[in-house]
Amino acid sequence: MIAAIAERAARGTLFQALDIGHPLYAAVTDPQTAFWALVDKTRIHEAGRDPALLAAYGAMVEQFSRELHALRFGLKPSGVYLNPTERCNLNCTYCYLPDSQRSSGSHMPVETLLASLGKLRDYFRSVMPADRKPRAIFHGAEPLMNQAAVFAAIDAFADDFVFGLQTNGTLLDDAALDFLTSRNVSIGLSLDGPVAGITDATRRTWGGKSVHDKVLRAMEKLRGYGSWSVITTCTTENLPYLTHMVELFHANEVPTCMLNTLRCTLPGARGVKPADGDMGKAFFVALDRTYELYQETGRKLMVANFANILIGILAPTARRLMCDISPCGGGRAFFALAADGSLYPCSEFIGLPTTRDVDRFSPCGDCAIRHFCGSPCPAEAFEMNGGMDKIGAFCDFYKEQVNYALRLIADGKADDYLWDGWDEGTETIFVMS
Amino acid sequence: MPKIVSQVASNTVETQPTAAQHAQPVAPTIAIRKSCNPDGIGLSHYVLMDRKAAK
The missing domain is CATH 3.20.20.70 (Aldolase class I)
Structure with a gap:
């Protein structure tokens, strides 16, 4: 285990804990690297001292950190x-x-x-x-x-x-x-x-x-x-x-x-x-219905915006939507050409400032899941909430999506919500189960 | 270890405790991470999820 991990573990600041609403599991995350683990919810306070977890994470933390930094800035x-x-x-x-x-x-x-x-x-x-x-x-x-x-x-x-x-x-x-x-x-x-x-x-x-x-x-x-x-x-x-x-x-x-x-x-x-709560309630009922339809027919209807949250947890670099990462994909993964021939980071950005980093403003900077949602969208936050350093419009809805995704992972159902072969071309670089 | 932060929105309906809540998890810890070269370019107005179809 590298020294920095040991020091943060000793201070009790390595992991943030999440109640994901699962009967058996809770989550711990290290938001700095988008690392997560599901642990026995009755023993979650021991996770930061678990030698096996700390050793396994400590062996990978630098790679995870490089990977996330490259995704966010490279x-x-x-x-x-x-x-x-x-x-x-x-x-x-x-x-x-x-x-x-x-x-x-x-x-x-x-x-x-x-x-x-x-x-x-x-x-x-x-x-x-x-x-x-x-x-x-x-x-x-x-x-x-x-x-x-x-x-x-x-x-x-x-x-x-x-x-x-x-x-x-x-x-x-x-x-x-x-x-x-x-x-x-x-x-x-x-x-x-x-x-x-x-x-x-x-x-x-x-x-x-x-x-x-x-x-x-x-x-x-x-x-x-x-x-x-x-x-x-x-x-x-x-x-x-x-x-x-x-x-x-x-x-x-x-x-x-x-x-x-x-x-x-x-x-x-x-x-x-x-409202976020109304959105979440209707959304997850519809998402549950897609799972029922898959069970009944063997044919998936993928809900791509949720699938992207799920992939952002399982394989951060395999995400397809680049709104749910901060800084967002506008001007980094793609850009937009307007009809008058001018270029913008994204069509949403026309006439707006273009810098936003979720690590650097509150409340996102302290959030355990900030690199699973990315606090979209910068243009929306600027116009609706008064600045690039403000949260997006659906913070609680994103939190519920992450909880839902982690519950699926805990129950071994994640693949049922993703397209077949979604992880082709990826390499499994960390497993504990 | 800091206090557990509930990420469930306040109006989420909480389920009642069940027998399963008193059971032990199948695995004490679950964690997985896959990695690849990033090539996503989707945004909320357009998405192509299948990486192969995007080639």
């Missing part, structure tokens, strides 16, 4: 979010982009998009290994409002990027779907309700028309495709129906969904923001 960007237009054909209640841009903004000319991708290709080649392609995700506003430019770019740079597209789904006609699926573009849709009346509460056209049925048709067309997902943004309007949402997704063979908290960056979103 990444090079490997993806770009492309905004090919400022415009959107929908006027969603909680959108984080300004109304004026979405209603009457500009398209990026195809020449600008192609020239930008050429520069980005050269940049990524300079920072990424030769055997990996960067990812380029067309994003919103609604990228298919500028479909000609998007499709031209996908064909022109097919050998240089792995492409994705996040769309509201309303412009995905058969021709567009054929184009995208034939080129293996990963497609993300959005749907907020199991029936039109619920979806319509937050997602309608500028003229107030429903788009629910159009998204359902796109989901039917994508059934069986290898790489697609659907986002549900959770609000006060649809929270009672989350279980119906996952049942709808599972019935339509959606492989991956996200049950996202809305981003409170702009005031409109805060009017439909659910």
